Amino acid sequence: MSTPSTTPATTARTCWSRRPAGGYERYGAEPVAALEVMAWLTVARPPTVPDDSWRLAFEHYLLAESTFSTPAVSLREHARLLLGLDRWVLFSRP
Numbered sequence: 001m002s003t004p005s006t007t008p009a010t011t012a013r014t015c016w017s018r019r020p021a022g023g024y025e026r027y028g029a030e031p032v033a034a035l036e037v038m039a040w041l042t043v044a045r046p047p048t049v050p051d052d053s054w055r056l057a058f059e060h061y062l063l064a065e066s067t068f069s070t071p072a073v074s075l076r077e078h079a080r081l082l083l084g085l086d087r088w089v090l091f092s093r094p
Contacts, residue, residue: 027056029088037066041088053082064090 023029027092028044047053051091057079060067082088 026052037091037093041089041090042091043086043088046084046086047082048084050079054079056082058074060088060090064089064092066093 006056009011021062023041023043029041029043031041033040047056054076060078060082061075067073068075069091075080
């Protein structure tokens with residue numbers, strides 16, 4: 001059985017979730033799966049304050065810009081959706 005390939009974007013998302021003051025420290029975000037251009041995370045403490053969710057949405061944009069490729073999901077909408085979500089999926093094409 002072959003191991004799924006890991007792209008630099010997937011590695012960056014995993015590092016973000018584990019760095020100090022990153023996703024894990026602030027939100028309890030832990031990667032549960034990563035495959036090529038996508039990463040799935042579980043979140044123990046999702047943001048509860050709009051300012052925090054806005055900052056997090058911007059970090060997601062910088063880290064995984066393709067997450068926002070759907071026209072219906074603006075940065076503002078993503079920030080609103082992050083309030084209370086206990087699972088995140090980040091998508092980044094090279």
